[in-house]
Amino acid sequence: MADSEVIAGLDIGTDRIRVLVAEYNTRGKLVVSGWGESRSEGMRKGIVVNIEAAREAVLKAVEAAEHEAGRTVTELWTALGGASVDSLNSRGVVAVSGKNREIGEVDVERVLDAARAVVIPMDRDILHVLPQEYIIDDQGGVRNPMDMIGVRLEAEVHIVTASVSAIKNIEKAIERADYKLGDVVLGTLAAARALLNEDEKEMGVLMIDIGASSTDFILVHGGAPRVTGSVPVGGAQASSDLSIVLKTSLDSAERIKCESGCCWDALADAEEPVIIPGVGGRPPVPVPVTDLCRILQPRMEEIFRIVRRKIEKTSGNAGISGGVVLTGGGALLPGVADVASGVFNQPVRLGHPRSSVEWPDYCRDSRWSTAAGLILLGDTVNSGGNNGENTAHAEDSFNPLKGLMNWLGEFF
Ligand SMILES: Nc1ncnc2c1ncn2[C@@H]1O[C@H](COP(=O)(O)OP(=O)(O)OP(=O)(O)O)[C@@H](O)[C@H]1O
Ligand SMILES: [Mg+2]
Numbered sequence: 001m002a003d004s005e006v007i008a009g010l011d012i013g014t015d016r017i018r019v020l021v022a023e024y025n026t027r028g029k030l031v032v033s034g035w036g037e038s039r040s041e042g043m044r045k046g047i048v049v050n051i052e053a054a055r056e057a058v059l060k061a062v063e064a065a066e067h068e069a070g071r072t073v074t075e076l077w078t079a080l081g082g083a084s085v086d087s088l089n090s091r092g093v094v095a096v097s098g099k100n101r102e103i104g105e106v107d108v109e110r111v112l113d114a115a116r117a118v119v120i121p122m123d124r125d126i127l128h129v130l131p132q133e134y135i136i137d138d139q140g141g142v143r144n145p146m147d148m149i150g151v152r153l154e155a156e157v158h159i160v161t162a163s164v165s166a167i168k169n170i171e172k173a174i175e176r177a178d179y180k181l182g183d184v185v186l187g188t189l190a191a192a193r194a195l196l197n198e199d200e201k202e203m204g205v206l207m208i209d210i211g212a213s214s215t216d217f218i219l220v221h222g223g224a225p226r227v228t229g230s231v232p233v234g235g236a237q238a239s240s241d242l243s244i245v246l247k248t249s250l251d252s253a254e255r256i257k258c259e260s261g262c263c264w265d266a267l268a269d270a271e272e273p274v275i276i277p278g279v280g281g282r283p284p285v286p287v288p289v290t291d292l293c294r295i296l297q298p299r300m301e302e303i304f305r306i307v308r309r310k311i312e313k314t315s316g317n318a319g320i321s322g323g324v325v326l327t328g329g330g331a332l333l334p335g336v337a338d339v340a341s342g343v344f345n346q347p348v349r350l351g352h353p354r355s356s357v358e359w360p361d362y363c364r365d366s367r368w369s370t371a372a373g374l375i376l377l378g379d380t381v382n383s384g385g386n387n388g389e390n391t392a393h394a395e396d397s398f399n400p401l402k403g404l405m406n407w408l409g410e411f412f
Helices: 051-069 105-116 164-176 187-195 198-203 235-246 250-260 289-314 336-344 366-385 406-411
Strands: 006-012 016-024 030-039 075-080 085-095 124-136 139-142 152-163 180-186 205-210 215-221 224-231 273-276 285-288 324-327 348-350
Touching (some): 006 051, 006 187, 016 051, 030 366, 051 164, 075 164, 075 187, 075 366, 085 105, 085 124, 085 224, 105 124, 105 152, 124 224, 152 164, 180 187, 180 366, 187 205, 187 224, 198 215, 205 289, 235 250
Parallel strands (some): 205 324
Antiparallel strands (some): 016 030, 085 152
Protein backbone atom coordinates (compact mmCIF):
# COMPACT_ATOMS: atom_id res chain seq x y z
CA MET A 1 0.00 0.00 0.00
CA ALA A 2 1.34 3.42 -0.90
CA ASP A 3 2.44 5.64 1.94
CA SER A 4 -0.17 8.28 1.26
CA GLU A 5 -2.89 5.68 1.78
CA VAL A 6 -1.80 5.09 5.35
CA ILE A 7 -1.55 8.06 7.69
CA ALA A 8 0.13 7.71 11.06
CA GLY A 9 0.03 10.44 13.70
CA LEU A 10 2.46 10.47 16.62
CA ASP A 11 1.82 12.54 19.75
CA ILE A 12 4.90 12.38 21.94
CA GLY A 13 3.68 13.58 25.32
CA THR A 14 5.56 13.74 28.58
CA ASP A 15 3.20 11.25 30.16
CA ARG A 16 2.15 9.08 27.20
CA ILE A 17 3.11 8.49 23.60
CA ARG A 18 0.06 7.97 21.41
CA VAL A 19 -0.13 6.78 17.85
CA LEU A 20 -3.09 6.52 15.50
CA VAL A 21 -2.99 4.81 12.13
CA ALA A 22 -5.69 5.58 9.56
CA GLU A 23 -6.30 4.36 6.04
CA TYR A 24 -8.84 4.80 3.26
CA ASN A 25 -11.55 2.20 2.77
CA THR A 26 -12.78 1.10 -0.65
CA ARG A 27 -15.17 4.08 -0.75
CA GLY A 28 -12.27 6.45 -0.15
CA LYS A 29 -13.38 7.25 3.39
CA LEU A 30 -10.75 7.68 6.06
CA VAL A 31 -10.97 5.01 8.75
CA VAL A 32 -8.88 4.80 11.90
CA SER A 33 -7.58 1.26 11.95
CA GLY A 34 -4.96 1.17 14.68
CA TRP A 35 -3.88 2.79 17.88
CA GLY A 36 -0.97 2.39 20.20
CA GLU A 37 -0.01 3.91 23.50
CA SER A 38 3.07 3.63 25.65
CA ARG A 39 4.27 5.24 28.84
CA SER A 40 6.51 8.07 27.75
CA GLU A 41 10.18 7.65 28.58
CA GLY A 42 13.12 9.90 27.85
CA MET A 43 11.01 13.06 27.53
CA ARG A 44 10.81 16.15 29.70
CA LYS A 45 8.45 19.03 28.99
CA GLY A 46 8.00 17.94 25.39
CA ILE A 47 11.74 17.62 24.78
CA VAL A 48 13.75 14.43 24.30
CA VAL A 49 16.26 14.06 27.12
CA ASN A 50 17.19 10.41 26.55
CA ILE A 51 17.16 9.29 22.93
CA GLU A 52 17.38 5.56 23.60
CA ALA A 53 14.49 5.62 26.09
CA ALA A 54 12.42 7.78 23.73
CA ARG A 55 13.20 5.41 20.83
CA GLU A 56 11.94 2.42 22.79
CA ALA A 57 8.76 4.19 23.87
CA VAL A 58 8.02 5.39 20.32
CA LEU A 59 8.68 1.92 18.95
CA LYS A 60 6.37 0.31 21.46
CA ALA A 61 3.47 2.66 20.65
CA VAL A 62 3.93 2.52 16.88
CA GLU A 63 4.30 -1.27 16.82
CA ALA A 64 1.10 -1.63 18.85
CA ALA A 65 -0.74 0.60 16.36
CA GLU A 66 0.75 -1.28 13.39
CA HIS A 67 -0.29 -4.58 14.90
CA GLU A 68 -3.83 -3.40 15.47
CA ALA A 69 -4.08 -1.95 11.94
CA GLY A 70 -2.34 -4.89 10.25
CA ARG A 71 -0.24 -2.33 8.35
CA THR A 72 3.31 -1.19 8.49
CA VAL A 73 3.98 2.48 8.81
CA THR A 74 7.00 4.25 7.38
CA GLU A 75 6.41 7.91 8.12
CA LEU A 76 5.07 9.56 11.25
CA TRP A 77 3.28 12.89 11.32
CA THR A 78 4.53 14.27 14.59
CA ALA A 79 3.19 16.89 16.98
CA LEU A 80 5.41 19.31 18.83
CA GLY A 81 4.49 21.39 21.87
CA GLY A 82 5.62 22.56 25.28
CA ALA A 83 8.75 24.56 25.85
CA SER A 84 10.32 23.82 22.46
CA VAL A 85 7.90 26.03 20.53
CA ASP A 86 7.32 29.75 20.55
CA SER A 87 5.35 32.19 18.42
CA LEU A 88 4.95 35.77 17.29
CA ASN A 89 2.74 37.81 14.99
CA SER A 90 4.32 39.53 12.01
CA ARG A 91 3.40 41.56 8.94
CA GLY A 92 4.80 41.76 5.41
CA VAL A 93 4.25 44.25 2.59
CA VAL A 94 4.96 44.00 -1.16
CA ALA A 95 4.01 45.83 -4.34
CA VAL A 96 1.79 43.70 -6.57
CA SER A 97 3.83 42.63 -9.56
CA GLY A 98 1.29 40.81 -11.71
CA LYS A 99 -0.17 41.90 -15.04
CA ASN A 100 -2.91 44.52 -14.58
CA ARG A 101 -2.08 44.50 -10.85
CA GLU A 102 -3.86 41.20 -10.46
CA ILE A 103 -2.59 39.39 -7.38
CA GLY A 104 -1.13 36.01 -8.27
CA GLU A 105 0.50 33.11 -6.45
CA VAL A 106 3.91 34.75 -6.75
CA ASP A 107 2.70 37.89 -4.95
CA VAL A 108 1.20 35.83 -2.15
CA GLU A 109 4.44 33.90 -1.78
CA ARG A 110 6.44 37.13 -1.77
CA VAL A 111 4.29 38.78 0.86
CA LEU A 112 4.45 35.69 3.09
CA ASP A 113 8.23 35.64 2.61
CA ALA A 114 8.34 39.30 3.61
CA ALA A 115 6.23 38.56 6.71
CA ARG A 116 8.47 35.71 7.78
CA ALA A 117 11.61 37.82 7.48
CA VAL A 118 11.90 38.32 11.23
CA VAL A 119 14.96 37.93 13.38
CA ILE A 120 14.83 34.70 15.33
CA PRO A 121 17.57 33.16 17.46
CA MET A 122 20.13 30.94 15.73
CA ASP A 123 18.94 27.82 17.52
CA ARG A 124 15.36 28.18 16.33
CA ASP A 125 13.69 27.89 13.00
CA ILE A 126 10.29 28.66 11.59
CA LEU A 127 7.81 25.80 11.88
CA HIS A 128 4.69 27.48 10.47
CA VAL A 129 3.75 30.77 8.87
CA LEU A 130 -0.01 30.99 9.31
CA PRO A 131 -1.76 33.77 7.38
CA GLN A 132 -4.32 35.66 9.46
CA GLU A 133 -5.51 38.18 6.93
CA TYR A 134 -4.40 40.04 3.82
CA ILE A 135 -4.70 43.76 3.29
CA ILE A 136 -5.00 45.11 -0.25
CA ASP A 137 -4.47 48.86 -0.62
CA ASP A 138 -5.43 49.40 3.03
CA GLN A 139 -8.56 47.29 2.69
CA GLY A 140 -8.24 44.66 5.42
CA GLY A 141 -10.04 41.45 6.22
CA VAL A 142 -9.21 39.65 2.97
CA ARG A 143 -8.95 35.88 3.43
CA ASN A 144 -7.85 34.92 -0.06
CA PRO A 145 -6.22 37.68 -2.12
CA MET A 146 -5.75 35.56 -5.27
CA ASP A 147 -6.95 37.25 -8.49
CA MET A 148 -7.92 40.45 -6.68
CA ILE A 149 -6.71 43.79 -8.04
CA GLY A 150 -4.42 46.01 -6.01
CA VAL A 151 -1.14 47.90 -5.86
CA ARG A 152 0.00 47.11 -2.35
CA LEU A 153 -0.42 43.71 -0.71
CA GLU A 154 0.09 43.19 3.01
CA ALA A 155 -0.13 39.98 5.02
CA GLU A 156 -0.58 39.54 8.74
CA VAL A 157 0.72 36.18 9.88
CA HIS A 158 1.23 34.11 12.97
CA ILE A 159 4.71 32.60 13.02
CA VAL A 160 5.47 29.49 15.07
CA THR A 161 9.13 28.78 15.76
CA ALA A 162 10.68 25.63 17.16
CA SER A 163 13.96 24.66 18.68
CA VAL A 164 16.05 23.00 15.96
CA SER A 165 17.71 20.66 18.43
CA ALA A 166 14.34 19.58 19.87
CA ILE A 167 13.18 18.51 16.41
CA LYS A 168 16.54 16.94 15.58
CA ASN A 169 16.40 14.84 18.74
CA ILE A 170 12.84 13.71 18.06
CA GLU A 171 13.90 12.89 14.52
CA LYS A 172 16.82 10.88 15.82
CA ALA A 173 14.66 8.89 18.24
CA ILE A 174 12.16 8.17 15.44
CA GLU A 175 14.86 7.18 12.95
CA ARG A 176 16.52 4.90 15.47
CA ALA A 177 13.16 3.18 15.80
CA ASP A 178 13.34 2.70 11.99
CA TYR A 179 10.66 5.18 11.01
CA LYS A 180 10.82 8.47 9.20
CA LEU A 181 9.86 11.81 10.67
CA GLY A 182 7.05 13.14 8.49
CA ASP A 183 5.66 16.62 8.81
CA VAL A 184 6.04 18.28 12.18
CA VAL A 185 2.99 20.19 13.39
CA LEU A 186 2.37 22.40 16.39
CA GLY A 187 0.35 20.12 18.70
CA THR A 188 -2.41 22.63 19.45
CA LEU A 189 -2.83 23.31 15.74
CA ALA A 190 -3.40 19.60 15.16
CA ALA A 191 -5.80 19.29 18.11
CA ALA A 192 -7.67 22.41 16.98
CA ARG A 193 -8.23 20.69 13.64
CA ALA A 194 -9.90 17.80 15.41
CA LEU A 195 -11.92 19.76 17.96
CA LEU A 196 -13.01 23.20 16.83
CA ASN A 197 -15.92 23.99 14.58
CA GLU A 198 -16.11 26.80 12.03
CA ASP A 199 -18.40 29.04 14.09
CA GLU A 200 -16.11 28.89 17.10
CA LYS A 201 -13.06 29.69 14.97
CA GLU A 202 -14.83 32.65 13.44
CA MET A 203 -16.18 34.10 16.71
CA GLY A 204 -12.99 33.56 18.69
CA VAL A 205 -12.23 30.41 20.63
CA LEU A 206 -9.53 29.51 23.09
CA MET A 207 -8.45 25.87 23.07
CA ILE A 208 -6.38 24.67 26.03
CA ASP A 209 -4.56 21.33 26.03
CA ILE A 210 -3.80 20.36 29.64
CA GLY A 211 -1.02 17.79 29.46
CA ALA A 212 1.16 16.31 32.16
CA SER A 213 4.02 18.79 32.20
CA SER A 214 2.68 21.65 30.14
CA THR A 215 -0.54 23.40 29.25
CA ASP A 216 -0.55 24.51 25.63
CA PHE A 217 -3.08 26.89 24.14
CA ILE A 218 -4.23 28.39 20.87
CA LEU A 219 -6.55 31.32 20.36
CA VAL A 220 -8.32 31.31 17.01
CA HIS A 221 -10.27 34.37 15.92
CA GLY A 222 -11.67 35.41 12.57
CA GLY A 223 -10.82 31.93 11.31
CA ALA A 224 -7.08 32.28 11.98
CA PRO A 225 -4.69 31.55 14.86
CA ARG A 226 -3.89 34.73 16.77
CA VAL A 227 -2.00 33.49 19.82
CA THR A 228 -0.31 30.18 20.54
CA GLY A 229 1.74 29.37 23.58
CA SER A 230 2.57 27.10 26.43
CA VAL A 231 2.73 27.23 30.21
CA PRO A 232 5.20 24.84 31.85
CA VAL A 233 2.65 23.53 34.34
CA GLY A 234 0.13 20.71 33.90
CA GLY A 235 -1.56 17.73 35.50
CA ALA A 236 1.71 16.44 36.97
CA GLN A 237 1.95 19.48 39.23
CA ALA A 238 -1.61 18.88 40.45
CA SER A 239 -0.62 15.31 41.37
CA SER A 240 2.53 16.59 43.02
CA ASP A 241 0.44 19.02 45.13
CA LEU A 242 -1.72 16.13 46.30
CA SER A 243 1.34 14.06 47.09
CA ILE A 244 2.90 16.82 49.20
CA VAL A 245 -0.22 17.90 51.10
CA LEU A 246 -1.58 14.40 51.68
CA LYS A 247 1.87 12.99 52.44
CA THR A 248 1.58 10.11 50.05
CA SER A 249 3.74 8.86 47.18
CA LEU A 250 3.54 10.54 43.78
CA ASP A 251 2.19 7.34 42.21
CA SER A 252 -0.61 7.11 44.80
CA ALA A 253 -1.40 10.80 44.35
CA GLU A 254 -1.62 10.38 40.57
CA ARG A 255 -3.93 7.36 40.94
CA ILE A 256 -6.13 9.12 43.51
CA LYS A 257 -6.40 12.20 41.31
CA CYS A 258 -7.43 10.17 38.25
CA GLU A 259 -9.84 7.88 40.13
CA SER A 260 -11.41 10.23 42.67
CA GLY A 261 -10.06 13.72 42.02
CA CYS A 262 -12.31 16.72 41.60
CA CYS A 263 -11.51 20.42 41.40
CA TRP A 264 -14.92 22.02 41.84
CA ASP A 265 -16.47 22.04 45.29
CA ALA A 266 -20.07 21.76 44.14
CA LEU A 267 -19.28 18.47 42.39
CA ALA A 268 -17.43 16.89 45.30
CA ASP A 269 -19.27 14.60 47.68
CA ALA A 270 -18.37 15.78 51.20
CA GLU A 271 -19.38 12.41 52.66
CA GLU A 272 -17.31 10.33 50.25
CA PRO A 273 -13.96 9.38 51.82
CA VAL A 274 -10.87 8.57 49.77
CA ILE A 275 -8.28 6.29 51.34
CA ILE A 276 -4.81 7.83 51.18
CA PRO A 277 -2.06 5.19 51.50
CA GLY A 278 0.59 6.10 54.05
CA VAL A 279 4.30 6.04 53.28
CA GLY A 280 7.07 4.50 55.38
CA GLY A 281 4.73 2.14 57.18
CA ARG A 282 2.24 4.84 58.23
CA PRO A 283 -1.38 3.66 58.21
CA PRO A 284 -3.76 4.73 55.42
CA VAL A 285 -5.91 7.77 56.20
CA PRO A 286 -9.45 8.47 54.94
CA VAL A 287 -9.86 11.95 53.51
CA PRO A 288 -13.08 13.52 52.13
CA VAL A 289 -13.14 14.30 48.41
CA THR A 290 -13.75 17.95 49.29
CA ASP A 291 -10.20 18.01 50.70
CA LEU A 292 -8.83 16.88 47.33
CA CYS A 293 -10.85 19.65 45.80
CA ARG A 294 -9.26 22.26 48.05
CA ILE A 295 -5.84 21.17 46.82
CA LEU A 296 -6.63 20.70 43.13
CA GLN A 297 -8.83 23.73 42.51
CA PRO A 298 -6.22 26.43 43.24
CA ARG A 299 -3.68 24.65 41.03
CA MET A 300 -6.06 24.41 38.08
CA GLU A 301 -7.16 28.00 38.65
CA GLU A 302 -3.55 29.14 38.65
CA ILE A 303 -2.85 27.35 35.36
CA PHE A 304 -5.82 29.07 33.70
CA ARG A 305 -4.84 32.43 35.18
CA ILE A 306 -1.35 32.16 33.68
CA VAL A 307 -2.86 31.27 30.30
CA ARG A 308 -5.24 34.24 30.58
CA ARG A 309 -2.39 36.61 31.43
CA LYS A 310 -0.31 35.39 28.49
CA ILE A 311 -3.22 35.86 26.15
CA GLU A 312 -4.10 39.31 27.44
CA LYS A 313 -0.49 40.34 26.85
CA THR A 314 -0.44 39.33 23.18
CA SER A 315 -3.92 39.01 21.76
CA GLY A 316 -4.73 42.67 21.17
CA ASN A 317 -8.41 42.92 20.29
CA ALA A 318 -8.94 39.25 19.57
CA GLY A 319 -11.82 38.20 21.81
CA ILE A 320 -13.01 34.71 22.68
CA SER A 321 -16.77 35.04 22.39
CA GLY A 322 -16.92 31.50 20.96
CA GLY A 323 -15.95 30.13 24.37
CA VAL A 324 -13.19 27.89 25.67
CA VAL A 325 -12.50 24.28 24.70
CA LEU A 326 -10.46 22.07 27.02
CA THR A 327 -8.56 19.01 25.94
CA GLY A 328 -5.61 16.78 26.94
CA GLY A 329 -5.60 14.34 29.86
CA GLY A 330 -5.93 17.14 32.41
CA ALA A 331 -9.35 18.01 30.97
CA LEU A 332 -10.66 14.72 32.38
CA LEU A 333 -10.47 16.05 35.94
CA PRO A 334 -14.09 16.58 37.09
CA GLY A 335 -14.86 20.25 37.64
CA VAL A 336 -12.10 21.59 35.41
CA ALA A 337 -14.62 23.17 33.01
CA ASP A 338 -16.25 25.03 35.94
CA VAL A 339 -12.87 26.33 37.08
CA ALA A 340 -12.00 27.50 33.55
CA SER A 341 -15.40 29.12 33.14
CA GLY A 342 -14.80 31.16 36.30
CA VAL A 343 -11.36 32.32 35.16
CA PHE A 344 -12.23 33.17 31.55
CA ASN A 345 -15.83 34.21 32.17
CA GLN A 346 -16.81 32.18 29.13
CA PRO A 347 -18.78 29.03 28.40
CA VAL A 348 -16.43 26.05 28.46
CA ARG A 349 -16.78 22.67 26.79
CA LEU A 350 -14.65 19.57 26.78
CA GLY A 351 -13.22 18.78 23.34
CA HIS A 352 -13.51 15.39 21.73
CA PRO A 353 -12.43 14.58 18.17
CA ARG A 354 -15.18 15.73 15.79
CA SER A 355 -17.30 13.42 13.72
CA SER A 356 -16.05 13.98 10.13
CA VAL A 357 -14.26 10.70 10.73
CA GLU A 358 -15.82 7.88 12.67
CA TRP A 359 -13.56 7.73 15.68
CA PRO A 360 -13.38 4.38 17.43
CA ASP A 361 -14.34 4.46 21.10
CA TYR A 362 -10.74 4.31 22.31
CA CYS A 363 -9.75 7.62 20.72
CA ARG A 364 -12.89 9.57 21.50
CA ASP A 365 -11.58 11.10 24.69
CA SER A 366 -9.60 14.28 25.01
CA ARG A 367 -6.24 12.53 25.42
CA TRP A 368 -6.33 11.55 21.74
CA SER A 369 -7.17 14.96 20.26
CA THR A 370 -3.66 15.74 19.04
CA ALA A 371 -3.09 12.36 17.38
CA ALA A 372 -6.58 12.60 15.85
CA GLY A 373 -5.79 16.06 14.49
CA LEU A 374 -2.58 14.79 12.88
CA ILE A 375 -4.60 12.15 11.05
CA LEU A 376 -7.05 14.79 9.82
CA LEU A 377 -4.22 17.02 8.61
CA GLY A 378 -2.71 14.07 6.76
CA ASP A 379 -6.09 13.56 5.14
CA THR A 380 -6.26 17.23 4.15
CA VAL A 381 -2.90 16.92 2.43
CA ASN A 382 -3.91 13.72 0.64
CA SER A 383 -7.13 15.25 -0.57
CA GLY A 384 -5.35 18.23 -2.08
CA GLY A 385 -5.53 20.80 0.75
CA ASN A 386 -1.80 21.13 0.27
CA ASN A 387 -0.47 23.27 -2.55
CA GLY A 388 2.46 20.89 -2.62
CA GLU A 389 5.19 23.48 -2.72
CA ASN A 390 5.44 24.39 0.90
CA THR A 391 5.37 21.01 2.54
CA ALA A 392 8.88 19.89 3.25
CA HIS A 393 9.55 16.51 4.70
CA ALA A 394 12.38 15.69 7.00
CA GLU A 395 14.23 14.15 4.04
CA ASP A 396 16.03 17.43 4.00
CA SER A 397 18.49 16.16 6.52
CA PHE A 398 20.30 19.47 6.76
CA ASN A 399 17.36 21.40 8.11
CA PRO A 400 14.34 19.45 9.29
CA LEU A 401 12.21 22.54 9.61
CA LYS A 402 12.86 24.08 6.24
CA GLY A 403 9.63 25.16 4.66
CA LEU A 404 7.54 22.91 6.85
CA MET A 405 3.80 23.05 6.50
CA ASN A 406 3.25 26.63 5.46
CA TRP A 407 0.09 25.37 3.82
CA LEU A 408 -1.39 24.81 7.27
CA GLY A 409 -2.83 28.29 7.03
CA GLU A 410 -5.15 27.03 4.33
CA PHE A 411 -7.15 24.84 6.60
CA PHE A 412 -8.04 27.64 8.92
N1 LIG B 1 -9.13 10.74 34.59
C1 LIG B 1 -8.27 11.72 34.83
N2 LIG B 1 -8.55 12.67 35.75
C2 LIG B 1 -7.68 13.65 36.00
N3 LIG B 1 -6.49 13.80 35.38
C3 LIG B 1 -6.17 12.89 34.44
C4 LIG B 1 -7.03 11.80 34.12
N4 LIG B 1 -6.42 11.05 33.15
C5 LIG B 1 -5.25 11.65 32.89
N5 LIG B 1 -5.09 12.74 33.66
C6 LIG B 1 -3.92 13.63 33.73
O1 LIG B 1 -3.61 14.08 32.44
C7 LIG B 1 -2.20 14.29 32.34
C8 LIG B 1 -1.71 13.61 31.11
O2 LIG B 1 -2.35 14.17 30.02
P1 LIG B 1 -1.83 13.88 28.54
O3 LIG B 1 -1.82 12.43 28.31
O4 LIG B 1 -2.62 14.74 27.63
O5 LIG B 1 -0.34 14.42 28.71
P2 LIG B 1 0.89 14.33 27.73
O6 LIG B 1 0.45 14.68 26.37
O7 LIG B 1 1.58 13.02 27.87
O8 LIG B 1 1.83 15.44 28.36
P3 LIG B 1 2.38 16.83 27.76
O9 LIG B 1 1.34 17.29 26.78
O10 LIG B 1 2.50 17.73 28.94
O11 LIG B 1 3.69 16.51 27.14
C9 LIG B 1 -1.57 13.69 33.58
O12 LIG B 1 -1.15 14.72 34.45
C10 LIG B 1 -2.71 12.89 34.20
O13 LIG B 1 -2.64 12.90 35.61
MG1 LIG C 1 0.22 16.42 25.23
